[in-house]
Amino acid sequence: MKITFDRLVIVLIIAVAGIYIGKYFYQKPQFVNGQKALDFQAQTINKQSFRLSDLKGSYVLLDFWGSWCGPCRMENPEWVAMNKRMAGQKLPKADGFHIVSIAIERNEESWKRAIEYDGLNWPLHILDQTSSMKFFNSPIATLYKVRALPSNYLIDPQGMIIGVNVSPEEVEKRITQ
16 A cells, blocks of 8 residues: 555656746747847827837837736836836947837726726836736737746847846846947
């Protein structure tokens, strides 16, 4: 009986480890440093047409988030503070810096309330509407293969990804050097 119980415990440990490893690889960002950022077209919160390629020449942070995502909302004050520090600052290798917030949402009103409540004071907010929060099946999230929030990509002035899931401090350091 003891041998069977020991084997059962080992099988359970292997199964749990397999689940965690599989989840890690499933949620891991699919794009890496040095890859070209994929262009997309969307409409901003102000109903303006937007293309990512319009920001060529500037550093861009694509920030995937959701009003329903606790870790995203906890991170927002840091992005607000960093964006405030960067406002109007001359950058050595770029025309500027822009945050493009891409909200994966089902409810537009929740998204708008979260932007106002969190004080997200930049103009480039995009609603990437989804029918299933479980599978992130919205158009831009699918294009960038986002499977977990928060997720972000830092893009250089030439349109190349130079950071994946970077902190505000790391973004500030990279764009000011």
